[in-house]
Every structure is written in structure tokens, then in C-alpha cells.
Amino acid sequence: MKIYNSLTKKIEDFHPIEEGKVTMYVCGPTVYNYVHIGNMRPVITFDMVYKYFKYLGYKVTYASNFTDVNPKIIKAAEELKITEREVADRFIKAYLEDLKNYNCSEIDKRPRVIECLDDIFSFIKKLIEKDYAYAVDGNVYFRVSKIKDYGILSKQETSDLISGSRIEIDDRKENPLDFALWRKTDKGEQFDSPWGKGIPGWHTECVVMINKIFGPKIDIHAGGVDLKFPHHENEIAQSIALNNNYIANYWMHNGHININNEKMSKSLGNFILAKDFIKEHNANEIKLAFLSTHYRQPLNLSNKILEEGKSINNKIIAALKSANLELNINNDGHIYTKEKDILFEKYMNDDFNTPNVITLLLSLVKELNQEIRNNGKEILPLTNKILTITNILGLTYPMPKFTEKQKEIYKEWENARKNKDYEKADIYRQKLIEENIL
Ligand SMILES: [Zn+2]
Incomplete structure (x- = not known):
């Protein structure tokens, strides 16, 4: 360190x-x-x-x-x-x-x-x-x-x-x-x-x-x-x-x-x-904007940097939401735990190089999205890495456990889609969006 x-x-x-x-x-x-x-x-x-x-x-x-x-x-x-x-x-x-x-x-x-x-x-x-x-x-x-x-x-x-x-x-x-x-x-x-x-x-x-x-x-x-x-x-x-x-x-x-x-x-x-x-920006976006400049450097707060913070936050939210859905439906009993990342520690041990950490975070998000698309085995460890890093940067992403009822709605939605009952599928989809699952 x-x-x-x-x-x-x-x-x-x-x-x-x-x-x-x-x-x-x-x-x-x-x-x-x-x-x-x-x-x-x-x-x-x-x-x-x-x-x-x-x-x-x-x-x-x-x-x-x-x-x-x-x-x-x-x-x-x-x-x-x-x-x-x-x-x-x-x-x-x-x-x-x-x-x-x-x-x-x-x-x-x-x-x-x-x-x-x-x-x-x-x-x-x-x-x-x-x-x-x-x-x-x-x-x-x-x-x-x-x-x-x-x-x-x-x-x-x-x-x-x-x-x-x-x-x-x-x-x-x-x-x-x-x-x-x-x-x-x-x-x-x-x-x-x-x-x-x-x-x-x-x-x-x-x-x-x-x-x-x-x-x-x-x-x-x-x-x-x-x-x-x-x-x-x-x-x-x-x-x-x-x-x-x-x-x-x-x-x-x-x-x-x-x-x-x-x-x-x-x-x-x-x-x-x-x-x-x-009131105008949420805490995650502000922190991502702040931490994208090394703490010892002057920070120029511009619309550009705030937009970037917002965009990075949205990417993380989207990936984690998909991962949480995947894990709740297909990997029940999973737990979110601390997961080490060698590069993360290397950057942080270098006088808290958070700009590099944010770049790393984006590449982990990309990997996670790929893994979700490919139904890979690394969804949980990658999610854990991202949550570990974001937690240290002071960012919060809720990863709720689904209720039995929510899982049921999800299954109904899948069935409706399988049976090409688009009208029903739409109703379930709407419910899942309301529950913040999709
Ligand atoms: Zn003092």
C-alpha cells in the first residue's frame, strides 16, 4: 500500500x-x-x-x-x-x-x-x-x-x-x-x-x-x-x-x-x-464523477464529467439488475460476498488510483454482460467483484432477493412467451417492470 x-x-x-x-x-x-x-x-x-x-x-x-x-x-x-x-x-x-x-x-x-x-x-x-x-x-x-x-x-x-x-x-x-x-x-x-x-x-x-x-x-x-x-x-x-x-x-x-x-x-x-x-444528481453519479479524477488533482466539475458519471452508473445498474435476475431465477441460494480482484488492489494500493479503478469497473461490467448473454458460470463471482469494488467507492446497488410470488410471475412470463401468448406476456412483463425486476 x-x-x-x-x-x-x-x-x-x-x-x-x-x-x-x-x-x-x-x-x-x-x-x-x-x-x-x-x-x-x-x-x-x-x-x-x-x-x-x-x-x-x-x-x-x-x-x-x-x-x-x-x-x-x-x-x-x-x-x-x-x-x-x-x-x-x-x-x-x-x-x-x-x-x-x-x-x-x-x-x-x-x-x-x-x-x-x-x-x-x-x-x-x-x-x-x-x-x-x-x-x-x-x-x-x-x-x-x-x-x-x-x-x-x-x-x-x-x-x-x-x-x-x-x-x-x-x-x-x-x-x-x-x-x-x-x-x-x-x-x-x-x-x-x-x-x-x-x-x-x-x-x-x-x-x-x-x-x-x-x-x-x-x-x-x-x-x-x-x-x-x-x-x-x-x-x-x-x-x-x-x-x-x-x-x-x-x-x-x-x-x-x-x-x-x-x-x-x-x-x-x-x-x-x-x-x-x-437534488439534481444521485449520490452514485456524483461519486463516479468525483472519483474519475485522482483525489490529489484539481477536479473540474463539468456537465461532461457528470454525464459520464451518470452513464457509468446506468451501465452498472443495468448489468447488476440482469445478473440479479439471472441469479435469483437460476442460481437460487446464491450469496453476495467479498470477491478479490488483483488489478483493483493494485490500483488502490497505488495511492488510491480511482480513475483506473473506474476503467476496470467498466471492463468488469462488460465481462458480466457477456457472461449473462452466454449463460456462463462466472456470473456470481463477477457480480461479487463489481459489488465489492462499488461498495468501497461508496456506491450503492440494491440486489434484492426475489419473493416466491415474483419468481412465479417471472415463470408465467416465460411460459407466455414460449406459448406465443403475447398479450399475457405483456401483462406479466409490465408487472415485472413495476417490481423493478426487469
Ligand atoms: Zn483541523
């Missing part, structure tokens, strides 16, 4: 910290609004990664947080004229609904900031004790100058980082790169802390949650490429300070999304919310 590690910029062999186990953490949403489809790319990507590790036999624990305390939430509460907790609850609920609709709900731990405040306090206290952080005027900042590796992930010189536009200018900081661990607030939601009333800094919560759930180090930390700096760089700085490690042995970042070759933005009018997108 090889993974591209954003930290070392190399493709590396995957070795878990503990044999047989994988721990992974993906930065979740700030719940102040509905998420857009760019937010769904890490969700879909790391759901596939999670499922593949499980398929390989690892015991995987996947955590993804909710940033439910944040200045953006305070602002939203003001605008919506409700409390911060109401804002967070509303958009957590909406996000969970999105996950369900995109069929990506398999996340083991979903920590929230509100539940981790005491852990955040003791974490910041330790940083202050070790001189890695300092309190000024009710705020606490991380002292970046103490981290000699600062910039390792985004591979930027600190001077470039300073000239970059994403640094918050604040006179109280010793160094422009220092970031807030605790932020004094005078409006909206505030929490009592050893440094006065305020809210925790965004970069602190993920490290604290990881330490709380998993301990000082995990196997995989992942997120969108836009989180590399400053968020992930700052997570790493805190972990170096307290645990002398980079939090994770492997850092994975998915590329961003463009819409028809343009950056998605509200001003361009091409901003698509996940909840609206799923």
Missing part, C-alpha cells in the same frame, strides 16, 4: 503505528452555513479511503470534527437573530443530512469544540508552561519562532508566509506568524477560561481532539489542500511543541474543485450547495 505523503512530498509505503489498526482524522466543517460541493470532495475521498482500509482487514477508526465554536458562527447568530448554539445545531443537522444523502455517514467519532473546552484549556496551559505560548490582554498566542520546522508542510519559508495574505495582523503578537490559541471576544458567545472570556482558536481544536481521541499521534491526517496553510501547519507546530511529532505519519490532501474551469465563488454565481446538488 503506497500513499502520497504531503508532509514528505513522497509516495511512501504505508505502515500503521499499531499493526492491524488505522487511525484517521479529517478536518470537518465550521457549522455556520450549508456546505458547498467543494466540502464534499474530502468527504467522498476519505470515505473511500476508510472503506478500502477496512476491506484490507484493518480495524479503522475515523474521526471528523465539527467546528461549532467560531467567529463565523457568532456572526451568523447575529445575522440570523438566533443563538450560536442554535446556529451550530441547525447546520450540524443539515450537514448530517448531507452525509446521509451522499451516503457517507460512516464516521466513528464526531467531536465538537463545545465538548472539548476543558481539554483545550489544559492543552493551552501546557503550551504556556513550556514557553510555546504567551497570554496578552486576554488572548493566548502560539510562539511560532520556537518551531524550527515551521513551514514544513506548506514548504514555505517563514518570510514568504509572512508576506502571504492569510496572516492576521495583530499588534499584540510577538511575530506576525503567531496564531491565536485563545481569542478574547466581547460580542456573541463567550466561555470562561483561565485567561478571561473568549473562544478557542480554530487551529487548536483539531490537535486537542486528536490527542483526546487517539493519543499523541495518528496514522493519517487529511483534509482539503486549502487547509495546508495555515491550519495544518499550525496544528503541526503545536504537536511538535507538546508531543515532538507531526501529529500524523501520513498527511493526505485532496485537490480543490473548479466548476467548468472556473473557481467556485459566490460572485461568479457558480456556487453550488451540497444539498442542492444532490
